[in-house]
Amino acid sequence: MGARIVQAGGVERVFRQAFSIEPGEKLLKAFQCYLSTTAGPIPGMLFISTDKIAFRSDRSLKLTSPKGGLVRVPYKVLIPLGRIKEAIQSENTNKPNQKYIQITTEDEFEFWFMGFVNCERSFRYLQQAISAVQ
Template identity: 60%
Template sequence: MESENMEEVEKIFKQLFSVTEGEKLLKACQCYLSSTAGPIAGLLFISSQKVAFCSDTSIKIAAPNGELVRVHYKVPTPLEKIKGLNESENMEKPSQKYMEIVTVDDFEFCFMGFLNYQKGFKYLQQAIISKRL
């Protein structure tokens, strides 16, 4: 990303997610999060402290009072809560690659449809490794 574009993306990241002092956004990738309702398009943010996904469009959820409200689907995961990062591919279409994050409490998040899968995987892998050092 261009530096001015990255600054805009960093502003969006800070608006969407709580950011700790000294936390740096390393990379943002367009992709899809696999869900039981089907793939959800959005941005995967990789920072020095967390991996965070936010959907491009809002989804409808039931509020406590029963009304339907529209919210962006957000999944923040602290790097220290990530137990593993796995790669896989669609057996029928090997060009379709997936990356799966497994948390210490055994939640699994599967991301796919990256514009540049290898770069996204590399940044994510580096962020996880550097947090463990």
């Protein structure tokens, strides 16, 4: 996604194009990572803003449109900071170098992000953003 970010005009522009932005909302940080899904990890970028966390996949997924044709759409997740019940950092007990950030929403949905270059740093930014709205 690095080359695409440069082509698109930077991380801030990718964030603004991919997600609806509220007036006064600011992008705090963005991190390359993977979103864990039942189909396997999806590489992409996690955006942390003053209002939300958002994930956008690096590659588009092929889906069948209502008319039967194939369409390509990025995999996206958007969680308003105020809807986050809990965010914890954990690691694989068998492989301690595999660290995860688990986010649980108020309606008990869980999202697992992994593969950060520096998981502790990413988690600190996330904690700061969450505590600023609570």
